[in-house]
Amino acid sequence: MPRFLVFLVLTLVLLSTSCISTKKLSYLQEDKASIDSIVEVHRLNKPYRIQIGDLLSIRVKALDQDIVGMFNPIDEGNANATGEERMYYDGFSVDEHGNIRVPTLGEVNVMGYTVEEIREQIEERLLSEYFKQEANIFVTVKLAGIRYTTIGEIGAGSNVLYKERVTIMEAIANAGGISDVGNREDVKILRQYPHGEEVHHIDLTNLDAVKSEYYYIQPNDLIIVDPLPQKSLGSGTTGLESFRTIATVVSLLSTSILLFTRL
Template sequence: MKNRFFIVVILINVLLMSCIPHKDRLYLQNKQQATDSEQVVVEQQKPYRVQINDILNIRIKVTDQENVQIFNPIGEGNLNATAGERAYFDGFTVDLHGDIRIPELGKLHVLGYTTDVIEKKIKDKLLAEQFKETANIFVTVKLTGLRFTTLGEIGSKGMKTLYQDRVNIFEAIASSGDIPDTGNKKDVLIIRQYPQGQKIHHVDLTDVNVMHSPYYYIQPNDMIYVKPLKQKAWGTGTTAIQNITTAASILSLLTTSILLFNRI
């Protein structure tokens, strides 16, 4: 009888320890203050610099618009194409050398430049080779959506594209189905591309100070990896009630097995 009681105590303790603490499930906790009345200033996003394989959407407008038809894509007429497909075929992809090729203007090096700088480079090249100041040239350069990839313990895995100028980490996660209770919100990895290679950055989404982080806003081609908590590998419940239910089932099975064994 004592052995049975001992087994029950150990089993309940193990199952209760395996539940996920409430504080590990909450986003944006104020861990430095007793209250959450303090305002948090969001980290200012730095201008994005174009990378290899980025796709740029370039539009050129002048007084006589017929003179720039060769520069502007015409794929909008294909109603069967998705936004992503139109962006791929109509946009200007940055090649392995960091260049794009524009009709009549030829190659233009854009690697490492912001879209504002690229707009100026295109306008200057047009004025030098194609038009005069009186043409009133207006150039816009945008990324064709913000593309990122989600992996690990998250609702929806895979590549996503959001057609916004900027996206923060919470918007990216929300668009991917959120992080379940079994995902580690305290140590989310952001794998980011740089000219010299990839780097891994760690962010704690349970801390309100994540909004101060330089990685609060994601960048094109980021990979977001959410590690599973050890509780998932144990296969128990995520709350104490779920664990007690599991414990009751196991205890019932053990009791039945012991009674049957004693009758043999």
Template sequence: MSKSLLCLVLIISVLFCSCIPTKDLIYLQKKDNSQTEATISAVESKPYRLQTNDVLSITIKAIDPKLVAIFSTTNQGEAGKSESALYFDGFTVDDHGNIRVPVLGEINVIGYTLDEIRLRIEKQLLAEYFNKEANIFVTVKLAGFRYTINGEIGSTGTKTLFQEHVTIMEAIANSGDITITGDRKAVTIMRKTPTGVQMHDLDLTNVNTMKSPYFYLQPNDYILVKPLKQKTWGTGKTGIESFGTITTLFSVATTIFFLLFKN
């Protein structure tokens, strides 16, 4: 009787240990057990400073479109460009940190923000080619917000979103969500900086993660979602799966026992 009870306790223990608790699956929980509503102020993202291999979309407009046509590589009236079109028609930052703009020539942009580049181009145009009456209007944007995500995620790979700011939650939602075996408590963000690569883990089950400077992504960030230990055990993700696995193993063990010792 004691052996049977011991086996039952062992099976129940394995069953509970192998299951993934609900608290490990819910995003942005309040961990302080407070029942009062608290306002979480997300940290504002810092302006992105350009790096090599970034692709820029630069548009120059004026009252008379013919005056600025020579500064464009394509027809600026064209709408709804695809991602590939933006790549081939955009201005890529080379290894020296420069872009080549028609007529204006090479412009060093490495380490500058988009607003700083826009002001530099406007200043050069007004100083060398136009007067204020031409009403020059310059727009400088990244040709899409690009990031790469890998690991326990619905859809891995390099993604591009056409918006100014992207949070880690938006990036995950755009990639098919983290799988049930993904570790939401330690999502790693790898970020290239002028001094090297920075790595930081985010606990997406904690609402205070919104205060982290890594909550807002930067272009070219790499996101890695590591697996939970339950995946390596192979016993199952839910209680039913774990029970089925244990039952199967018990049946196999019983069959082997009878074949070896009952003949």
């Protein structure tokens, strides 16, 4: 009987420390004390500023499209390319000096500017150097998708979402989601800045994550999801898996002890 009690206590202790609780697996959990509160999602008020390596889509339109055709690059050698491939060939990549090369206009510095500021800059140059107001030119400047990379306990790889704003939840879902042994409480974001790279942390199990300034990802973000201790222990993610593992270990130990005591 004492042996049975020892086995039972040992099993319960190991189960409580080895299996992964639903609290660690659930996203954006509400605080029980404020479950009726209204959650205000704080969107980033600061517009994104272009950095080295970004890819821009720039198009110029006018009443007479023929007169602006030279400003709209079309790589006829890759006419069958679609989506990201098309943007690779036709987009404007920001070089190490923060410049892009626009047909006829030449090099345009875009480093640190917003897409709206770049649009105004290009439009102003076109009106002063090539067209008159009567041409009614219309310039659009957009980021050619938000590119980001995921590694760790998440679908690893490079991804592109063709939206102006992307939340970290959308980015993770697009990458295939976080595995059962991924640490949702401390997701790391490696973000590029003009002065270098910084690592930021966000707890995706807490509803307050939507208020974080890192809830919306930026181009070239690296999202890192570390494993929980249960992965290295190999004890299973559910109580049943953990019980089977523990039962097997205890059974082997008991058998070994009985064999040694009989010698």
